[in-house]
Amino acid sequence: MKPSVKRYTIKDIAEQAGVSLSTVSLVMNNNPRISEATRQRVLETIERLGYQPNRLARSLAWRRSQTIAVLLPQLRHTFADVYFGEIISGIHDRATKLGYKVMLEVARAEFIESREYIQLYEQKVVDGMLFIGSNARHEFIREFAGSEYPFVLVNNYSREFDLNYVVSNYRYGAWQAANHLVRLGHRRIGFIAGGLNDIQTSRDIFDSFQQVLQEHNITLEPSQVVDGWLTEEGGRQATEQLLRAHGDLTAIFALNDKMALGALRKLNELGLRCPDDIALVGFDDIPAASFATPALTTVRQPLYDIGKLACEHLIELIHGRASRVQEVVPVQLIVRESCGATKKSVVTTPVG
Amino acid sequence: MKPSVKRYTIKDIAEQAGVSLSTVSLVMNNNPRISEATRQRVLETIERLGYQPNRLARSLAWRRSQTIAVLLPQLRHTFADVYFGEIISGIHDRATKLGYKVMLEVARAEFIESREYIQLYEQKVVDGMLFIGSNARHEFIREFAGSEYPFVLVNNYSREFDLNYVVSNYRYGAWQAANHLVRLGHRRIGFIAGGLNDIQTSRDIFDSFQQVLQEHNITLEPSQVVDGWLTEEGGRQATEQLLRAHGDLTAIFALNDKMALGALRKLNELGLRCPDDIALVGFDDIPAASFATPALTTVRQPLYDIGKLACEHLIELIHGRASRVQEVVPVQLIVRESCGATKKSVVTTPVG
DNA sequence: CGCGACCAGTAAAAGGCTTTACCGCTTACA
DNA sequence: TGTAAGCGGTAAAGCCTTTTACTGGTCGCG
Secondary structure, three states, X not given: OOOOOXXXXXXXXXXXXXXXXXXXXXXXXXXXXXXXXXXXHXXXXXXHHOOOOOHHHHHHHHOOOOEEEEEEEOOOOXXXXXXXXXXXXXXXXXXXXXXXXXXXXXXXXXXXXXXXXXXXXXXXXXXXXXXEOOOOOOHHHHHHOOOOOOEEEEOOOOOXXXXXXXXXXHHHHHHHHHHHHHHOOOXXXXXXXXXXXXOHHHHHHHHHXXXXXXXXXXXXXXHHEEEOOOOHHHHHHHHHHHHHHOOXXXXXXXXXXXXXXXXXXXXXXXXXXXXXXXXXXXXXXXXXXXXXXXXXXXXXXXXXXXXXXXXXXXXXXXXXXXXXXXXXXOOEEEOOOOOOHHHHOOOXXXXX | OOOOOOOOOHHHHHHHHOOOHHHHHHHHOOXXXXXXXXXXXXXXXXXXXXXXXXXXXXXXXXXXXXXXXXXXXXXXXXXXXXXXXXXXXXXXXXXXXXXXXXXXXXXXXXXXHOOHHHHHHHOOOOOXXXXXXXXXXXXXXXXXXXXXXXXXXXXXXXXXXXXXXXXXXXXXXXXXXXXXXXXXXXXXXXXXXXXXXXXXXXXXXXXXXXXXXXXXOOOOOHHHEEEOOOOHHHHHHHHHHHHHHOOOOOEEEEOOHHHXXXXXXXXXXXXXXXXXXXXXXXXXXXXXXXXXXXXXXXXXXXXXXXXXXXXXXXXXXXXXXXXXXXXXXXXXXXOOOOOOHHHHOOOOOOOO
16 A cells, blocks of 8 residues: 555644644644634644544554454354344444444454453553453453453343443343233243353343242243243244143243244244234344234343443543443333233233 | 553563564564574563553554454444345454454444545554445445555445455346246246345346346336335335236245345235245345245355455555455355245256 | 743653664675 | 675664643733
């Protein structure tokens, strides 16, 4: 790359405007020490020459890169997932608004082993990091527990360590879903799980869901809980397994919408009508949930907002305006057709 | 953020190793001028102190940021799209391997108006850019036609301007799909379109598809072509419209898989069997295509590889090892169940 | 009138690295 | 023996900003 036009530097501006180099800098940083007349003259020169300050040099002097990184898990289609997508959109929008650039990182094995997540800070590549989709298997997270490096866990947290996070109120979401099903009279319920051993929030959903059932003297036997790997295909297979073992189920709850959609497909294949034969409730409220037939009753997580919030908090941490961030954001049960509640006009949680 | 540990600089290493500052730098850049003994001593010191060079300072001295940006269109779920996801995965993997960082940018209106795409270069934030999903409406693209700024259009191109690109052989893909349907005996075919006015590659698919039909004296009337907005729901509605106007269609081709999947859903809703009543062919080969029932016959685009290639070429441009990059990558018809070819064991393009 | 405060602006150091010109010494060779 | 080349390393300039300490001048006030 040979730049065709010679780029101007702050020095050029200073010469052209007939002031010192530092004056230009002060003007650019809105320092009130410079008189209005001089300020205007400098600004005019900047405008005229189309000068753009070199961000690398600025960052070097500032000791801040004004860049944050988003760390994503290494999945087959990480970037192709609505879940991550929504969150990243929120992050990006907020970061841009606050003058930060967003860098993408993937938690490959090598990334972890070479401790690149630390290098990014030490090499001053980033001022902070956002961790999406990290789980208990990601040992490296613990390194951040005591560190001074700004970071926020996005829609996840740890019981074990004292970390920064922004997370949905998964427990309350599961509580709503369970109560809804119970109130509709369901007592034989299947649970399609996923990540119960690795992911704290998955665990929360399960615990909370089960607790509600217990309070109503409904038992959830181990065979009523099947792992659907958090994928659509997994949800489909889990449904088959559930129905083979328990032909009398009247409802199924899936820990995320993708699995719920898989379950729906399996029900169709088996000729079972939803919600008449079997009610179905999901979690997340991904766009496809509302397009499904029947439209899926599910718990809505504000993923976009979670991304925004996490980003905002991260930047507060970077600027030292906060030292610990732990926020739980509300979720909401969205009652649609797949649970059968709409036709029977049962009184339920208000729908937004 | 107050760094708890004092970070070492190249100066510290020089002192500790008893050499000059420049020697350390030369060692780090593998300059052969330094003797093996000195090199080892320096490396040992670097290792011992855990020194990490400041990337901002390096970039400033190099006049290169070692960072590229990926510019995405502003869609509702940009990041949540398999299409973009696959491409970005490819880009990211290759960039990382070549020592580049990947930055995310979204083509918001403001981004375009303030000409930030140019600022990114001038402020030395990035060394190059990759444009994904830009179309004829994105006027700004033309600015790059004559510029020296490294960039590559990913899976898109322009007939009007001389630009760098890496793009699938859409014409040949459509050619394969059309020939396949014709060979299977279909003569009344519906076409679900999208982006015909904005997107050159959409236009290519349409032109090529229609040309094949013409060669076989099959006409494609205007009412046989319906816009499905490139979305699943749009494909669903387009199918309804097609069948209402032409109840005698025996096959439908959709310009992308998402619309094909929507079409499939509509066929199910209408109680029409695919492929027995209506054959269906898509384009892209997104993961969901193979999971569908019946599995979708489609044209596979190597999206991941396209991302990799585009990234590779961009870096060649940055290093001045190339001045113009225009690559067309092959696509392949994947024959599955939705076209009915598999049962009849028709001779066709080999399947990978 | 003399002094401290204030004002607008500047010089210089700092930020951390790369790179080039140069240096003193040894070797090779005519 | 004189000289050119090679060797291993260093000093210093350069990359482009920010920021702090300082300066010279004006002003207000006791």
